[in-house]
């Protein structure tokens with residue numbers, strides 16, 4: 281009987297092939313997505329139900345955050361991204377369920393391993409393994425540890441911030457040491473200097489002698505690198521980029537490697553194929569640079585007095601994580617810590633100088649001068665971390681900046697590991713229904729989207745620090761309730777047990793930098809670097825929000841040049857931001 285069937289099929293091979301193709305097509309293109317898929321009731325475009333390829337494509341070309349935001353706009357709070365992945369937004373309940381209740385991380389993170397695929401706290405997927413790591417080091421990163429007079433981080437932040445102020449005076453205010461290195465742009469392949477290949481001639485064509493433009497992006501990245509590497513390895517063993525501008529190329533080298541984020545995290549097998557020789561060389565240089573720093577730290581173990589915390593390296597070693605097993609933690613922190621901090625500071629200084637925000641910059645300077653008086657000279661610095669930390673206006677500027685320009689706007693994917701239901705709203709019938717999400721599904725919130733929920737943050741695209749203050753006629757109760765809601769939607773440092781370990785270091789470092797810089801100086805955009813849209817006095821253009829994207833039509837105006845790159849970790853489109861600094865009256 282079976283033989284007869286086989287013979288029949290072979291004799292009618294064309295018809296058999298046709299029938300098989302139609303059956304397969306029917307199943308793959310119709311039955312699975314609409315009848316059998318457990319995600320069939322999740323709204324979203326047809327193409328995303330069929331395959332992971334569209335999601336991968338948008339991530340590869342740097343249009344994914346825009347795409348997911350648009351999908352939510354069109355389909356609602358819950359959308360399908362691929363046959364096994366959904367995105368949830370628009371309701372803080374999802375932040376609570378996924379991140380605070382701790383769904384484990386998706387394999388996306390596994391590829392943040394370093395030094396021969398050695399695990400670290402950021403890349404660990406399973407909750408219990410992560411908790412084990414966290415217990416080893418968390419006490420070092422608490423706010424009280426960072427602020428403690430016994431630990432060196434406090435004084436180190438003060439010292440490094442002094443160097444930033446000195447740099448701004450030397451290179452911009454007085455013009456004594458112009459920023460020729462960055463003007464030439466030899467290291468940063470996206471910079472104006474690199475692309476013009478004019479040896480930096482575009483810079484300062486009017487031969488001004490003071491208030492020159494400087495590229496603050498590598499300056500802030502150097503601050504963050506110096507602070508975080510000293511934190512991990514000891515003050516004597518960290519990088520010294522602020523003192524040695526000629527060594528700052530390492531920041532651009534990191535930025536080059538970070539461009540491979542898609543291949544590193546989602547297509548690691550094709551990394552070698554996709555990487556240019558320049559990028560491969562960058563990876564080698566970075567690893568050598570890191571290992572050289574770790575060698576110095578191994579040979580020069582700081583002495584720890586009674587009650588003083590160890591460095592991260594020594595703490596890891598004490599707990600049995602040695603060699604590359606420890607270095608993987610350090611390299612991850614150095615990478616994650618320097619880039620994110622520089623991004624926040626660059627966008628913050630950019631926002632503060634836009635004419636629509638002049639009044640914010642003025643108010644900040646007033647707050648600083650009211651609290652600390654006026655500086656007695658360029659070498660007078662604010663050193664009081666506690667007072668800076670408690671400045672209310674500075675605090676809300678930072679908050680608003682981390683909302684609009686969150687350094688990690690990209691989805692933070694987790695895996696559903698327990699029965700879970702989402703609320704799907706049907707716009708046509710105006711009804712909602714609970715849809716069960718199978719265990720194993722990838723689920724994520726998009727910080728970029730959560731920070732732009734219009735009902736919670738009206739005019740959400742706009743940078744408005746005042747939204748964190750009481751509105752006129754708002755009672756204290758109403759104000760508190762509004763701020764509590766706004767906070768529930770914020771995830772600039774993530775949320776839950778996997779939230780940023782270095783948050784306390786980064787926050788006070790950024791506040792100290794901004795407080796010291798604006799206590800002394802105010803800023804303008806460098807007109808040699810970009811066209812200033814706001815000069816046109818166009819009320820729409822001059823206040824238009826900074827977009828997110830992978831390119832800018834002409835890449836000439838301030839807004840174009842400061843476009844947030846559409847990546848898991850964003851950055852200014854050209855990895856540069858040129859500002860001029862003027863001493864305050």
Ligand code: HEM
Nearest residue numbers: 402613617620621687688692772773774778780781782786
């Ligand atoms: C403005 C600066 C920073 C921002 C905006 C930031 C943001 C974040 C975010 C959003 C996450 C969670 C990512 C996710 O779950 O997908 C994270 C995790 C992490 N960050 Fe940061 N970060 C900053 C600075 C730092 C610094 C300075 C360090 C190190 C000293 C650091 C170390 C870490 C680590 C180790 C994790 C993983 C924590 C865990 O899984 O337990 N970050 N950060």
